[in-house]
Amino acid sequence: MYAQMVKSTGKSVQALDDMSPEERAFQERIDRGEKIEPKDWMPDAYRKNLIRQIGQHAHSEIVGQLPEGNWITRAPTLERKANLLAKVQDEAGHGLYLYCAAETLGVSRDELFEMLHSGKMKYSSIFNYPTLTWADMGAVGWLVDGAAIMNQVPLQRTSYGPYARAMVRICKEESFHQRQGYHIMMTMANGTPEQKRMAQDALNRFWYPALMMFGPSDKDSVHSAQSMAWKIKMNTNDELRQKFVDETAPQAEFLGLSIPDENLKWNEERGNYDFSEPDWDEFYNVVSGNGPCNVERLEARKKAWSDGAWVREGMMAHAEKKAMRKQAAE
Amino acid sequence: MSNAKEWPLWEVFIRGQHGMSHRHVGSLHAPDAERAIKNARDVYTRRNEGVSIWVVEAENIAASSPSDKGPLYDPARDKVYRHPTFYDIPEEVGKM
Ligand SMILES: [Fe+2]
Ligand SMILES: [Fe+2]
Numbered sequence: 001m002y003a004q005m006v007k008s009t010g011k012s013v014q015a016l017d018d019m020s021p022e023e024r025a026f027q028e029r030i031d032r033g034e035k036i037e038p039k040d041w042m043p044d045a046y047r048k049n050l051i052r053q054i055g056q057h058a059h060s061e062i063v064g065q066l067p068e069g070n071w072i073t074r075a076p077t078l079e080r081k082a083n084l085l086a087k088v089q090d091e092a093g094h095g096l097y098l099y100c101a102a103e104t105l106g107v108s109r110d111e112l113f114e115m116l117h118s119g120k121m122k123y124s125s126i127f128n129y130p131t132l133t134w135a136d137m138g139a140v141g142w143l144v145d146g147a148a149i150m151n152q153v154p155l156q157r158t159s160y161g162p163y164a165r166a167m168v169r170i171c172k173e174e175s176f177h178q179r180q181g182y183h184i185m186m187t188m189a190n191g192t193p194e195q196k197r198m199a200q201d202a203l204n205r206f207w208y209p210a211l212m213m214f215g216p217s218d219k220d221s222v223h224s225a226q227s228m229a230w231k232i233k234m235n236t237n238d239e240l241r242q243k244f245v246d247e248t249a250p251q252a253e254f255l256g257l258s259i260p261d262e263n264l265k266w267n268e269e270r271g272n273y274d275f276s277e278p279d280w281d282e283f284y285n286v287v288s289g290n291g292p293c294n295v296e297r298l299e300a301r302k303k304a305w306s307d308g309a310w311v312r313e314g315m316m317a318h319a320e321k322k323a324m325r326k327q328a329a330e
Numbered sequence: 331m332s333n334a335k336e337w338p339l340w341e342v343f344i345r346g347q348h349g350m351s352h353r354h355v356g357s358l359h360a361p362d363a364e365r366a367i368k369n370a371r372d373v374y375t376r377r378n379e380g381v382s383i384w385v386v387e388a389e390n391i392a393a394s395s396p397s398d399k400g401p402l403y404d405p406a407r408d409k410v411y412r413h414p415t416f417y418d419i420p421e422e423v424g425k426m
């Protein structure tokens with residue numbers, strides 16, 4: 001998902017009996033549904049995993065502004081432009097809520113940025129795909145935010161208090177994102193044949209990358225079990241992917257668009273849709289830096305950070321000078 | 331990359347509606363209080379979530395520590411007579 005490939009300790013889940021008394025008390029608090037707060041004792045691995053997961057999530061919100069930012073100046077109407085601007089501004093906010101939550105675990109904001117810029121920390125693979133037409137703004141809001149919601153709603157119950165609270169705020173804001181995207185798709189799908197073709201093309205390009213957002217299949221995901229025991233992951237990747245397909249397929253039908261998967265069909269027996277897996281080689285390739293836009297995205301982030309340095313430094317110097325003057329006057 | 335120092339961290343409290351207390355909503359970085367309030371407006375009240383904002387530099391907040399839990403709160407636990415239900419009042423007295 002927004003945190004797709006969070007490397008954990010790789011060890012299997014510890015049994016209660018093998019735990020130290022502290023670890024055991026900690027796990028029992030989580031099992032009882034208690035929230036862990038910043039000053040509480042926590043195992044080192046829990047802290048480290050959370051920093052990676054929340055950090056990756058925050059970076060995704062921030063980098064995720066870029067593909068949509070591309071279309072703010074090109075929106076077809078003033079209203080669409082205002083909608084998109086508000087949506088992208090929300091994503092900046094989401095990034096900030098999450099960075100704050102990560103910082104409560106003892107990592108600094110600058111350290112997090114540094115790890116993003118150096119490639120030590122990842123962001124979601126989805127943002128390494130280009131947004132080629134206006135219809136992509138529809139597909140991104142509908143599918144990408146739709147997939148994000150699928151993952152974020154259960155995370156409101158995650159065990160770490162500041163993360164859970166950030167998720168509550170984020171979820172409140174997300175549904176507008178998805179609806180504005182779907183609204184764009186509806187308009188285009190009911191527009192001229194050319195517009196409908198653009199909408200179909202956007203769906204074709206974003207469908208599999210959206211499925212990849214949930215991360216590799218459970219059978220290949222070695223990191224899930226411990227994260228689930230700690231309640232920093234609430235569902236398996238495959239569960240969420242299935243849920244996403246089940247919700248999205250009828251929405252595509254309503255639009256009169258077809259999902260680019262000939263195996264997609266309702267399975268009466270399972271009560272779910274059958275569907276094709278995305279190309280996992282492509283996924284690993286994008287995650288390891290070779291997607292169509294990886295270089296561009298990271299360059300844009302680094303440039304924004306270094307171009308803004310003089311402003312940050314200037315404002316800090318000004319604030320310090322003002323504080324000193326005030327002190328002198330007292 | 332510059333090694334200039336990070337903007338300090340501010341905790342943000344917002345009064346959601348008239349008549350309510352301020353509530354902690356999160357934190358942000360800003361060079362000074364004035365800027366922290368402006369940033370808080372953008373980060374935490376994009377949908378009319380507040381009528382008033384407080385910001386406090388995080389390092390100025392003193393907090394109880396989790397290990398104090400027992401000694402701090404236990405003394406209140408056995409004083410049930412602080413609650414109205416401790417006192418039995420006959421029904422004929424009416425609502426009290
Ligand atoms: Fe978001
Ligand atoms: Fe969103």
